[in-house]
Amino acid sequence: MDADLTLTKQEQLELLRSCWYSHDARWFMSVAQEYGMEAANRLNRRAVRALGQVEVRRLARALGIEPVSTLTEMAQLIEAGRRILFPQPGMEIELKITDPKSYEVIFQRCFVHEKIARAGIGPGYVCAVFDRLQGWHEGLNLPLAEELPALACAKLQGKECRRVLTIQ
Numbered sequence: 139m140d141a142d143l144t145l146t147k148q149e150q151l152e153l154l155r156s157c158w159y160s161h162d163a164r165w166f167m168s169v170a171q172e173y174g175m176e177a178a179n180r181l182n183r184r185a186v187r188a189l190g191q192v193e194v195r196r197l198a199r200a201l202g203i204e205p206v207s208t209l210t211e212m213a214q215l216i217e218a219g220r221r222i223l224f225p226q227p228g229m230e231i232e233l234k235i236t237d238p239k240s241y242e243v244i245f246q247r248c249f250v251h252e253k254i255a256r257a258g259i260g261p262g263y264v265c266a267v268f269d270r271l272q273g274w275h276e277g278l279n280l281p282l283a284e285e286l287p288a289l290a291c292a293k294l295q296g297k298e299c300r301r302v303l304t305i306q
Contacts, residue, residue: 190273
């Protein structure tokens with residue numbers, strides 16, 4: 139065996155993402171099997187939101203764009219985060235600023251939806267993708283005007299995944 143086994147930077151990133159996604163899915167399923175889907179959804183939403191708070195501060199610091207204080211800056215950070223953390227084709231997001239305090243997020247493609255559908259747990263799954271965004275807002279001290287409701291995956295219901303988020 140060649141002792142100089144290597145991966146390109148892109149291959150390393152893809153391997154790390156794949157391992158993280160596998161861990162995340164197995165954690166969720168372990169909680170669901172042990173405590174039920176209701177508990178798994180509740181804990182997942184809480185964990186994803188807390189992750190978002192830490193993740194966005196690290197991302198903003200790494201990109202050198204602290205502080206983020208406007209919706210335009212937030213939109214730029216969300217796009218950078220999508221490119222870095224969730225590159226296409228995994229996540230395809232359209233973001234439209236609708237007024238100085240609001241923006242609309244539309245997910246054309248969402249790897250979470252695809253994984254949930256493949257796992258066959260869609261009917262009981264509550265989407266936590268927007269909880270992550272809420273965590274991002276909290277991590278940047280740009281809290282949302284309203285707590286995001288727990289909703290089933292829109293795409294699994296054959297609907298468009300679209301929400302308007304408003305900053306306080």
